[in-house]
Amino acid sequence: MGSLVTALASFCDIKQRGGLWFVRIDDIDPQRADPKGLEHIKKSLMAHGLSGDGPMDLQSHRQADYASARDRLADFCYFCNCSRKQLQGMSIYPGSCRHKRAFTADHAVRIEVDDERRLFLDQYKGECAFVASEHFGDFTIWRRDNLVTYHLATAYDDGLRHSHVLRGDDLFEMTAPQLYLMEKLGLRPPEYTHIPVLTFADGTKLSKQTHAPALSIMKPEVNLRNALRFLGQQPPNEQFTVGQWLEWAIRHWRLEAIPHTLAPFSQSDHQ
Ligand SMILES: [Zn+2]
Known part of the structure; x- marks a missing residue:
């Protein structure tokens, strides 16, 4: 869910300006390369309608x-x-x-x-x-x-x-x-936007290392609505399809609505 929140935010932010969205995989370390993980990312992005405007870029x-x-x-x-x-x-x-x-x-x-x-x-x-x-x-x-x-x-x-980089605040120090x-x-440096990352109630970031549950692709429309809710975008209580959610999200996107601390993730948010 953490990666979906950030991916969705960067997608909406650039699409609302009429820009193109690219997906890059930072896989420079062969020791940490994980072909299964890469497949999962591809499938998950696709299920949530988040396809890049161009081939996926692999740093490796x-x-x-x-x-x-x-x-x-x-x-x-x-x-x-x-x-x-x-x-x-x-x-x-x-x-x-x-x-x-x-x-x-x-x-x-x-x-x-x-x-x-x-x-x-x-x-x-x-x-x-x-x-x-x-x-x-x-x-x-x-x-x-x-x-x-x-x-x-x-x-x-x-x-x-x-021209624009939107990523999680956990990468701010890298900037x-x-x-x-x-x-x-x-x-020429891009325009940067660092947004808060999704955490558990104790403040730890959701990641594989902290045993965050893998995002299911069975109900992507529910995931999208939840991600928008974490991002403070106040999604309506509708049964939209993936495409409709993305359309809604781009049209209503407000960077300033993102809370400085996202509501903590709990197991009940997991589908
Ligand atoms: Zn030295």
Whole structure:
């Protein structure tokens, strides 16, 4: 239900403006790749009428593009082989490897950040500010095991291809480092909207890790109505079809109606 709420919100928000909606799967880590999970996502989106305006984009197919993005950042980057143990307890990397500028295998690639104050506007949260050196410090754009990091892959894709990004507030912290990368890559950042995520009554986010029940596709119209209710959109008490619910949702969509804390999810909301 948590993913449906966010997917539906981003769908309505862009469709109301007459835009196109794209689905991207962030599957860059082969160790965490889950073909069954991917099939389930596809089926579930389809059952709820949420089909993208174009083929589903898989990040795992674009490693070569990410590698060229990494190379474009070379002037700002250095190689780091600090172990997890060495970094333990540090919230900000102290830059111990900044002198390692020549390519070295089995090293992660880190970007050196500055201490300029930057601003951005979030359509839901308002104006936000960050100072890279204070908020996150030098961060990894390429992993030691030769894979792109989530930050670089997402910054590159969003900056290159998307004009609007609406996602859950659990990803808000990712925005500043991603904006930093887009700036260094000369990409135009999208307009951001971060909305509250669905949680259990104790405040934990609904996810596979927290044993949220998998969304059933048996009654998608009921799920859509529930998702709209969580989003504060006040859906009418009607027996609409999936198509009618989406039509209603786009027509009546109000970002400002989303409550700052969504009503907690309970088992009775599960069909
Ligand atoms: Zn290091």
